[in-house]
Amino acid sequence: MSPISIAAPPSATPGFDPASRFPPGFLEGFGVRDLPGGYLLATPGQPLDQVFIVRSGRVRVYLASEARELSLAILEPGDVFVTHTPTFVQTLEPVTLWVLGTREFAARLAREPSITPAIMRVLGRILSNAVALVEDLAFRDVPARLARFLVRQAEQRGVMEADGCLLPLRLGTEDIACLLGTTRQSVSSQMNQWQREGLLTRRSRHALLIHDLPALALRSLASSG
Amino acid sequence: MSPISIAAPPSATPGFDPASRFPPGFLEGFGVRDLPGGYLLATPGQPLDQVFIVRSGRVRVYLASEARELSLAILEPGDVFVTHTPTFVQTLEPVTLWVLGTREFAARLAREPSITPAIMRVLGRILSNAVALVEDLAFRDVPARLARFLVRQAEQRGVMEADGCLLPLRLGTEDIACLLGTTRQSVSSQMNQWQREGLLTRRSRHALLIHDLPALALRSLASSG
DNA sequence: GGTGTTTTGTCGGCTGGCCGACGGAAAGCC
DNA sequence: GGCTTTCCGTCGGCCAGCCGACAAAACACC
Numbered sequence: 001m002s003p004i005s006i007a008a009p010p011s012a013t014p015g016f017d018p019a020s021r022f023p024p025g026f027l028e029g030f031g032v033r034d035l036p037g038g039y040l041l042a043t044p045g046q047p048l049d050q051v052f053i054v055r056s057g058r059v060r061v062y063l064a065s066e067a068r069e070l071s072l073a074i075l076e077p078g079d080v081f082v083t084h085t086p087t088f089v090q091t092l093e094p095v096t097l098w099v100l101g102t103r104e105f106a107a108r109l110a111r112e113p114s115i116t117p118a119i120m121r122v123l124g125r126i127l128s129n130a131v132a133l134v135e136d137l138a139f140r141d142v143p144a145r146l147a148r149f150l151v152r153q154a155e156q157r158g159v160m161e162a163d164g165c166l167l168p169l170r171l172g173t174e175d176i177a178c179l180l181g182t183t184r185q186s187v188s189s190q191m192n193q194w195q196r197e198g199l200l201t202r203r204s205r206h207a208l209l210i211h212d213l214p215a216l217a218l219r220s221l222a223s224s225g
Numbered sequence: 226m227s228p229i230s231i232a233a234p235p236s237a238t239p240g241f242d243p244a245s246r247f248p249p250g251f252l253e254g255f256g257v258r259d260l261p262g263g264y265l266l267a268t269p270g271q272p273l274d275q276v277f278i279v280r281s282g283r284v285r286v287y288l289a290s291e292a293r294e295l296s297l298a299i300l301e302p303g304d305v306f307v308t309h310t311p312t313f314v315q316t317l318e319p320v321t322l323w324v325l326g327t328r329e330f331a332a333r334l335a336r337e338p339s340i341t342p343a344i345m346r347v348l349g350r351i352l353s354n355a356v357a358l359v360e361d362l363a364f365r366d367v368p369a370r371l372a373r374f375l376v377r378q379a380e381q382r383g384v385m386e387a388d389g390c391l392l393p394l395r396l397g398t399e400d401i402a403c404l405l406g407t408t409r410q411s412v413s414s415q416m417n418q419w420q421r422e423g424l425l426t427r428r429s430r431h432a433l434l435i436h437d438l439p440a441l442a443l444r445s446l447a448s449s450g
Numbered sequence: 451g452g453t454g455t456t457t458t459g460t461c462g463g464c465t466g467g468c469c470g471a472c473g474g475a476a477a478g479c480c
Numbered sequence: 481g482g483c484t485t486t487c488c489g490t491c492g493g494c495c496a497g498c499c500g501a502c503a504a505a506a507c508a509c510c
Contacts, residue, residue, distance in 0.1 A: 456508090
């Protein structure tokens with residue numbers, strides 16, 4: 001999950017084994033935890049430091065003020081995160097996680113230093129994503145953010161077809177708006193604008209057909225400052 | 226340097242030894258590098274991965290679009306950073322750094338696992354700061370961001386006096402605007418607004434006297450969404 | 451202390467995008 | 481199929497804050 005995303009790894013092909021992402025034996029020591037959908041597993045208030053990896057299901061990481069929410073990432077199987085940051089973390093559906101306390105994790109690293117470089121890469125990627133998110137908010141207007149979002153989604157999940165790139169979306173308009181730091185209305189109107197221009201077609205509520213990907217990419221360049 | 230800041234450690238008291246922040250012997254292996262003012266030591270393009278620590282002088286970390294710049298942090302002696310992120314890093318004045326390549330750094334961690342927890346704490350703090358920055362941009366309007374900035378500065382560097390808290394500022398209006406993701410004009414007018422309300426006095430170009438810190442803190446709460 | 455340069459204060463116009471409201475469409479549910 | 485509920489599209493009003501422009505002040509340098 002991408003343009004606005006703080007999570008660790010690159011894209012996930014559907015139907016793969018999340019454990020295959022990690023060195024053999026890496027997951028030993030992690031606890032397995034099953035959670036129901038809608039479960040809030042971390043808040044800014046009580047930071048029970050934990051490293052977790054999503055095994056199945058989706059998890060949303062977000063910030064909230066009194067009036068609004070901003071999704072930082074929607075984690076999918078294989079994604080890594082640390083509850084060491086002042087964010088809310090909530091399951092979107094029933095979820096299975098691998099979990100380990102940060103202290104134990106650090107001790108583990110100390111015992112098996114060979115995995116340290118891999119971890120540093122993951123952390124570096126998380127930080128890079130956070131920086132990219134700041135860049136998006138500071139420099140790009142809503143159309144550009146939305147275009148970027150769609151292009152990235154297409155790169156990750158798009159399926160080429162005769163008349164364009166079919167993009168299965170598991171998010172509603174409101175969810176997208178929340179990822180982009182804007183409103184339902186702005187996303188909706190922009191999307192329909194592009195539909196009228198022939199850039200894309202709303203195939204169904206959860207599928208989008210992008211006809212002109214390059215044109216979208218063009219609109220994803222900075223234009224708000 | 227704070228409300229908008231991605232850098233690692235808490236505040237620095239002036240005239241301290243930056244090396245004292247780290248475990249004895251930690252800095253062995255680091256190279257020492259002297260750079261002139263205005264030197265650009267990293268850009269998003271070529272990520273020569275390095276871990277560096279500021280020994281003296283100030284360093285600015287920022288993002289740039291064609292039309293605008295956003296400062297992520299102004300690093301001071303003792304601050305740690307990684308050029309592993311797609312940002313610009315530039316010296317503001319002549320600077321001395323301790324530098325080590327990320328590969329060597331990781332190897333070092335692998336050899337001396339005892340310092341790993343400390344490093345994870347530093348990375349966690351950097352990430353938390355980045356998240357806080359996103360929060361600022363997404364949820365707070367300009368007055369709130371500015372108020373927060375001033376309050377934090379006061380906490381870190383302010384000197385209590387009879388008629389308030391004297392705040393030595395090494396930044397101009399434009400620099401502050403750049404840290405807050407806004408414009409010179411907005412900062413200026415808001416500051417003078419508060420001056421008229423008696424909250425603060427512009428003592429000189431580089432010094433500010435804050436009379437009513439609590440009132441400022443009140444204005445630093447979210448109000449743009 | 452005069453003179454050029456940089457920094458700051460202020461104003462008005464303009465606009466992106468938020469907000470509230472409401473009708474229509476799709477999807478779930480029996 | 482009918483019903484309910486959730487989701488989506490669109491419009492008009494409104495406002496924060498950016499932009500350009502210019503004057504005044506602070507500072508630096510001789």
